Amino acid sequence: MTEPGDSSLLLIDGAALAANYRLLRERARPAECAASVKADAYGLGIDYVLPPLTAAGCTTFFVATIGEAEALRRLAPGATLYALNGMAVGQRDRFRDAAIHPVLNSPQQFGRWWTAAENSADFPAAAIHVDTGMNRLGFTVADFEALCAALLPEQRSRISLLISHLASADRPESGQNAEQKALFDNCRALLPATPASLAASAGLFLGAGYHYQMVRPGIALYGPNPSPGVPNKMKQVITLKGKILQVRTIDRAMSVGYGATHTATRRSRVATVAAGYADGYLRSLGNRGQGWIGGQLVPVIGQVSMDLLTFDVTGIDPRLAIAGESIELIGPHVTVDRVATAAGTAPYEILTGLGRRYARHLMAPAAPGTSR
Ligand SMILES: *Cc1c(COP(=O)(O)O)cnc(C)c1O
Secondary structure (H helix, E strand, C coil): CCCCCCCCEEEECHHHHHHHHHHHHHHHCCCEECEECHHHHHCCCHHHHHHHHHHCCCCEEEECCHHHHHHHHHHCCCCEEEECCCCCCCCHHHHHHHCCEEEECCHHHHHHHHHHHCCCCCCCCEEEEECCCCCCCCECHHHHHHHHHCCCHHHHCCEEEEECCCCCCCCCCCHHHHHHHHHHHHHHHHCCCCCEECCCHHHHCCCHHHCCCEECCCHHHHCCCCCCCCCCCCCCCEEEEEEEEEEEEECCCCEECHHHCEECCCCEEEEEECCCHHHCCCHHHCCCCEEEECCEEEEECCCCCCCCEEEECCCCCCCCCCCCCEEEEECCCCCHHHHHHHHCCCHHHHHHCCCCCCEEEECCCCCCCCCC
């Protein structure tokens, strides 16, 4: 059936998302399973992602910035929210008003937080992020040790979480995992009563020793494989249906798109779809990407334009490959992982780039007794 409209459609499968959350939570039990929903829930849209996660029992969420946390607070009045980027100058009232826990990344931030928290018993408790080898964000181990040596009991009791982040968790064979864990254990010994969290998606699969009191997966919730090298346990959550705007027939030796990078070797049919690099359909997928229509894969031909993308649909039933129908750009047959590999990038970049122009919809739950 053809559908009206001139933009592509992003379907979000709330049941698959909830199932992924439950799988991760079971794996992490008895640790709490929080959800990382920064960057608008990895590009899916926080409004669509929050209800299924909440229904599945998730109560703690991590975002990057205070702005993201404030937006999430409006949707989740009772949830526990952490802002990973820390507490910058001038943000004190925003953290207080929206009841956001700052994740403190330096002695300066700790001082800023304590200035706000000392005489205000309801100022949000803080998490402390210690950098155990990523060399990206967080207290150095030395600064953390100095902090703990000088910590007052009333400060200690208002630190709600100690976190660190693994650099190589997607490679279980990497010695860096055990090195970071050992450093983290040393740090924990200085704050033994404080709940701790080390693992994100990939770290969760390194074993129970990495779970501590909380895990905070992101990417695995949304479908990509958190453990490259073993079969994916996660369900696909998104389907991106690229709207066909026009289908044309071209003769042998005619070219397609900017720079004429594809030339037809036979009489061909070309479907033009409403998605382009401005929608996060990366230019590197030109002449490399694939779609799915009529039960088979079809190749992207030519360069990806800003708003448009072209496929060779010569072998597809002409009643299917027509304007108003769609080609699966991402979904069960063309997974996020597959698109990322074809584009030479990571699934994170494919998801967080998902265009604002796509019409987003929560997928209707499957009727009882049907399978898909
Ligand atoms: C992004 C992030 C996560 C989630 O990582 P995934 O690999 O998406 O599971 C967890 N913790 C921190 C500090 C992060 O920056």
